[in-house]
Amino acid sequence: MRNHIIFFSGGKSSFSVADWVKTNYPEDNIVLYFTDTLWENFDLYRFIDEASDKLELPMLTHSAGLNPVELMFEKKLVFNSMIGDCSKVLKMRVAADFLKKGKRPAIEKWRNKKHLKDEGFTTDATLxxxxxxxxxxxxxxxxxxxxxxxxxxxxxxxxxxxxxxxxRYGIRQPVMYDLGFSHNNCNGRCVKAGQGHYKNLKQKMPDVFRQIMEQEHHLKMCVSAYRYITDTKVPEADRIPPHVQEIMLQELDDAYRDYFYGRADKPKLYIHPAAGAIYEYAKIKQYSFMKKSSEPYPIRELHYDDEREPKQIDMFDIGGCGCFSDPDMNAEVCAI
Known part of the structure; x- marks a missing residue:
């Protein structure tokens, strides 16, 4: 009996692949494997649960216990099309640690484990x-x-x-496809998505768009403050002493932590430490998920451009993270 593990993303294609594997290897040990970013659309969970039930296959769910915006806050880094550690850390590292090292993540749960034919399903498995x-x-x-x-x-x-x-199975496709999205990941909030994607998000899911717009804005403020506090390029005379840096960084974390972890509607009032500094070092840097040409294009700008004076955007710029395909999965950044 051979082992087969299907990387089950919540998309239609991974479901079709699961059906193909079961059809071709009905007597073998087959596991659906879902790595949860904790940032998914509610209907994704309906879809994968129904799929596991109707395929009569066991589904193992693993999660690092963080969602992408929490990870960005912890790393003090705004992810974008060039930097996407949410895929590396929350999906690739979780899966690699388990399948290659036997290391289990913070969250693990099974569905339909009664259909598991052998506990040693990772041994010599085909992925x-x-x-x-x-x-x-x-x-x-x-x-x-x-x-x-x-x-x-x-x-x-x-x-x-x-x-x-x-x-054939009588399963309704995930609602994200009905809303015109090209994939069923992260509730339409992929930080590597493009202008066309976010335009569709604003039109189809305005509440989700507004929330991610606010989160991107507060991440920018948080990261700018963090970078200024720790900036070694500031002249020695204007640099914040190390013992003061430690206090300020703790205050910065306290100001934003509850907000990014969903325990507060807004961050606590935090005065940017650069407010009284020389302008050259005090200005807030622009960070954003999207790019417009080579420049950052914040979601707030997309929103205000629509309201003020509509500007041409690239509706074919859809983007997406392409989970599990980053060539640097085994690099040091993935081992954070």
Whole structure:
């Protein structure tokens, strides 16, 4: 009996791959493996639970216990199309630590474990990803990252009609597809998404758009303050002494922690430590998830541009993190 692990993202393709594996290896040990960012749309959980039930396959869920915005706060870094540690830390590292090292994360839960045929399901397992021919650029990095495991991507090698598979099982597709999103990840808030993606988010899910707009703004303020406090480029005479730095950094954390962890509607009042400094070192730097050309393009600007004087944006700029395909999965940044 062989072991098969399907990386189960909550998307239609990963469900179709799970069906393909079960159809072709009905007597083998098959596990659906979901790494939860804790930032997903409520309907994603309905979809994966229903899929596990109707496929009659066990589903293992792992999570680091942080969502992307909490991770950004802890690292004092605003992720964007060039830096996406949420995928590396919350998905890739969690999965790699478990499958390669046997290390279990902060959160673990099973669904339908009664269908598990053998507890040693990670031994010599074949890993499956719901990558289709339109994402073949991800095939090479994924296979390289997961050596020495054998990696298969049935949707590249075989024609699979996702909608036909869903219809056969009588499962409704995730609501994010109904709303025009290209994937079912992070409730439409992917920090590597583009202008077209966020424009759609504003139109279809205005409350979610407003919340992520506010969070991006407060992250920018928090990171700017942190960078100023610790900036070694400031001349010695104007630099904050180390013992004062420690106090200020603790106050900064206290001011924002409850907000980013969902325990407060707004951050506590925090006076930017650079407020009285020389302007050259006091100005707040621009950080944002999106890029417009090579410049940061904050979600607030997208919002205000719409309200004031609409500007042309790239509606074909959809973007996305491409989880598990980062070529530097085994680099030091992934081991934070």
């Amino acid at each position: 499956y990803f719901g990558i289709g021919f339109e994402e073949m650029h991800r095939q090479g990095p994924i296979k390289k990252n997961w050596q020495p495991f054998q990696v298969e991507m049935p949707a590249i090698d075989h024609f699979i009609d996702n909608n036909e598979v869903l219809k």
